[in-house]
Amino acid sequence: MDITRLAVDAGAFINRAVQYTEESLGQAEKTELDSRLESLLDRADSTKTWTDKIISQTETLLQPNPGARLEDLFYKGLDWSTPERPTPHELLSENMMDAALELGRHTPYGSTLIKCGELERQIGVANKKLIQSTDINFLSPLRRFTDQEYTVIQNERRQLVNKRLDLDIAKARLRKAQEADSEAQGLNANPLGEEYVAHVSYMFSFLRVRWLKMWAQEVSQAEMELRISQSVFDRQSEITRLLLEGINTTHAAHLRSLYDFVEDQASYYAQCYQLTQDLHTQLASAPPLVCYNNNWHLETNQPSTDKQPTLSNCWVLYNQPGLDNHPGKQPTPTNQPGNQ
Template sequence: MMNFNFKNIVKDAGTVLSRAVQFTEEKLGKSDKTELDANLKTLLERAENTKKYTERIVENAEAVLVPNPGNRIEDLVYEKIEKQRPSRLSNLEYLGLDMVEAGTTLGSNSAYGGALIKVGQWEQKLGQIERDFVGSAGMCFTHPLRKFLDTEMKAILKEQNTLELKRLDLDACKNRVRKARSMLGQMAAERDLRIAQSEFDRQAEITKLLLEGLGTSHAAHLRHLYEFVETQARFYSQCTTVMTDLQRELSSTHQPGPVLRLNSEELEPLSTNKYYDDFFTSIPIKSFQNPQL
């Protein structure tokens, strides 16, 4: 059987009730509220803005890196349980695989089939580059920011909440001192007030120290931001190189021939497709002549 300390239970219940009464009276305008000093207020406002915008930046960055919401949730779950997230192909890689399969099925020796295979292979290269970018961006940017929210920011919020509770205790004691009717009751209330003031001041100092540490966190976030930009620039540079190489490859295999003009419309160059050659050479020349001339 568990050993309950009845006195502590009663004391804790009394504290909770006292705080609830104080909070209610403040909301109703029936009780004064101890104001924090201006510096602490400024630090708390900076912390609130840091939390809000860091959450938004992380959320939007992850949406860019992993557009599929289901995949994002799955990755977050694996991260929380500290297990390696499942490896999945990128959309570009799936596109590339389908192109290669289509080109092989339609005929790798045909112009279209051969081009499908070649483009599909390059799309797979792009997909691999994209996957590497997503992993690197996560490691250097989104993961550190999310870790900040889950550790430092939670610690600040915890101490901030404790400070608010100590403030409620302090103001409740101030009210008891004002309402004390007897000398004995006033002495007891003043003793409680001194204790509450001391605990509030101590908690305010602890909270202030944590809030001042946000400057160091901002400096770390700045480094992560620079690393993200470098990673992104490298990603786009690699993509540009791949696409430039692909264009060069396609140009080298595409030799344009003379253009046939039929009813003022340009058709595909004849030499690029033997089926066009066979079809048009089987039609008498007079078929292309304008009967009005």
């Protein structure tokens, strides 16, 4: 370990802390940054803030369960692969399939449950693809800015603050050196008188000048350090400015990612609509069914010689003409004995 370098760094840290404290208390002058640079810094901060909010809300949209999101964050922190978990649509599909097996898959209700379960399964698969594509095409570029690009900006920003503090420290040292030199010149210009008070005053002034000279640098040395600090500060300001102007490129990249997100959503919802519409058409084209005495029969317009069921033990499903289209709802009896 370089002890000398460590001591220099510690001294610089203490000087910066003192300068920052005096600025906070209004006891020291502060060099203001260029207004253009301040505007770029504010824009970078706003971009970071809103990007974090968009990422968080998008993750909530894709995974509403906060426990699952916390688990994913835990695995991500350990650099482990996230465990596969079923989507809500896939869980609903499993329940529908299990219900159909237990209630009778060959009944109209059971067979329809199977069809709806298959629909939910396909929607769940499409939802997983949407989550995967959104994470790759939309969230990853946004996270790259918050985790990498903005971190670089913050590092350069801290360097700029340090160089600005060093510049103000150099300015303060130059002022002290000029003050000590001015008082020394004034002390030498005034000849001593014969009075005792003049000698005492001269002694105190001499001690003050010696004290200032002890803690103040020579004017030439202070001016040289100021020029160096100003040059370093200007160079760091330019580096930070060029880096911050790259926010425009970041916005353009995020815009392309946003287009990809909208395209992925459009594809997902179009696929879900098509799957749902196909099942709806299939169910709507099914022939009406009549159930009586716990048996299902196709409703036809052909006359039958069999004994017709009474309305007390019969109900109609699926688009039965003249009746309400709600499964299990019994029609109102008409022309029955006792209703005259």
